[in-house]
Amino acid sequence: MTNILDRIARTPSPLTYGYFRPKSTGDLFALRLASKLGDATAARHHIELLGQHSEESLLVAFRRVFSSSTVSDPARRFHVELVRLNGRNGHEPSVKRLIAVRIERRAVAVAVSEGANLEDAQVRQLSSSSDKAIASAAIFVERILERFPAASVAVEVIPDAKEFRRLQIYRAITEVLMSQGATISHVTKQEVFEAFGHPRLKSRKELREVVGTIWPILADYGGSPYIQDAVALGLYVQTECLFNL
Numbered sequence: 001m002t003n004i005l006d007r008i009a010r011t012p013s014p015l016t017y018g019y020f021r022p023k024s025t026g027d028l029f030a031l032r033l034a035s036k037l038g039d040a041t042a043a044r045h046h047i048e049l050l051g052q053h054s055e056e057s058l059l060v061a062f063r064r065v066f067s068s069s070t071v072s073d074p075a076r077r078f079h080v081e082l083v084r085l086n087g088r089n090g091h092e093p094s095v096k097r098l099i100a101v102r103i104e105r106r107a108v109a110v111a112v113s114e115g116a117n118l119e120d121a122q123v124r125q126l127s128s129s130s131d132k133a134i135a136s137a138a139i140f141v142e143r144i145l146e147r148f149p150a151a152s153v154a155v156e157v158i159p160d161a162k163e164f165r166r167l168q169i170y171r172a173i174t175e176v177l178m179s180q181g182a183t184i185s186h187v188t189k190q191e192v193f194e195a196f197g198h199p200r201l202k203s204r205k206e207l208r209e210v211v212g213t214i215w216p217i218l219a220d221y222g223g224s225p226y227i228q229d230a231v232a233l234g235l236y237v238q239t240e241c242l243f244n245l
Contacts (some may be wrong), residue, residue, distance in 0.1 A: 002128060017041070020198045023213050023236065025116035032239050033058060037065070039075040040198040049082070057085055081209060096241075097150040100234030101141060101173060102226050103158065105165050108137045108173070109226035111234040112148045118215060120148065121231055123224040130165055132218055138172040145180050153177050154185040155194075155239040156229070158208075185237050192236045207232055 009018040018041025022028040030046035039046075049058060061081040065074050095115035101108045109123040124140040126133035155174065156168045177184050196210050208228040212218060214235075218228055 018198055020044065020058075021210050021213075022196065025214060025239075026197065026234065028214070028239055029055065029116075031198060032243065033062060035195075035198070036062070036243055037075045038076050042075070043198060048154070053082065053085075055075070055242075057082065057088065061085060062243065064069075074092050096152060097148060098149045098152045098154060098234055098238055099141075099144060099148060100154045102156050102230040102233060103137070103166055103169050103173065104226060105163075105169075107224075108140055108169065108227050109224060109230040110144050111227065111230040112144070112150070112235045113231075113238055115238055116235065118217075118231060118234075121218065121227045123227050126169075126194065130168065132134065133165070134168050134172045137169045138176050140182075142176050143171050143182045145176075145182070151181075151183055153182045154187055156233055157188050159184050159188065168193065187233060187237060192232055195236050195239070196232065204229065211235075 020027075020031060020040075022031055022042040025132045027043075027047060030050050031040065031043040034040050034043045034046040046058075061078055061084075064081040065071055065077045071077060093115075097112065097114050097119070098109045100113070106126045106128070107123055108126065109121070111121045112119040122144070124136065126136055155170070155177075161167065174184065189204075193203075193207060196207055201207050201210070204225070208225050211228045211232045215231060218231060
């Protein structure tokens with residue numbers, strides 16, 4: 001009983017100071033902006049800013065903050081730069097297609113996006129035979145690339161070397177991507193958990209709940225949790241690209 005109560009006590013609730021879970025792609029952008037400014041507890045304030053300024057203006061102000069090597073108070077400096085812009089927009093961020101890949105022992109899921117727009121999401125169930133599973137996963141990703149040509153692909157890292165089958169599938173898919181000349185971003189699930197909530201998420205279940213709120217339409221894709229994982233991975237990378245200095 002004590003252990004259960006301890007877990008409940010450690011679980012963040014909506015009453016926790018600064019508690020925030022994004023409900024839209026704009027909310028996620030605001031959270032990532034606040035986090036990068038060291039002000040994650042003020043995510044809701046940054047949502048208000050997004051309602052008052054264009055995303056381009058916010059990104060220009062953000063880049064100005066970090067244009068110098070030393071920034072003592074990035075959140076305050078950001079607001080100063082935003083005032084200096086006086087409503088002027090920067091260049092609209094270039095939107096590129098990205099394919100996100102989530103690998104499990106018996107399934108591979110992909111999500112195709114352009115910016116925050118989801119183009120397609122699919123999951124392929126794999127054979128219990130290791131050789132067949134590896135070949136099927138590689139062919140699946142190859143056909144996705146043929147249908148949705150993309151220069152950038154995000155793949156969730158397999159952290160445990162003991163997960164031999166997942167590693168084999170991961171390597172086979174990576175080989176396909178490299179042969180197609182794709183730029184591969186290797187992302188850990190912890191990075192995604194960190195991005196999708198404050199305080200950070202602790203489980204796949206929490207992540208899938210957030211993604212299901214942002215994209216209720218994913219229920220029409222067969223309800224696969226792996227698809228939700230792939231969509232989250234893709235949106236994470238697309239959002240991070242906006243902040244590249």
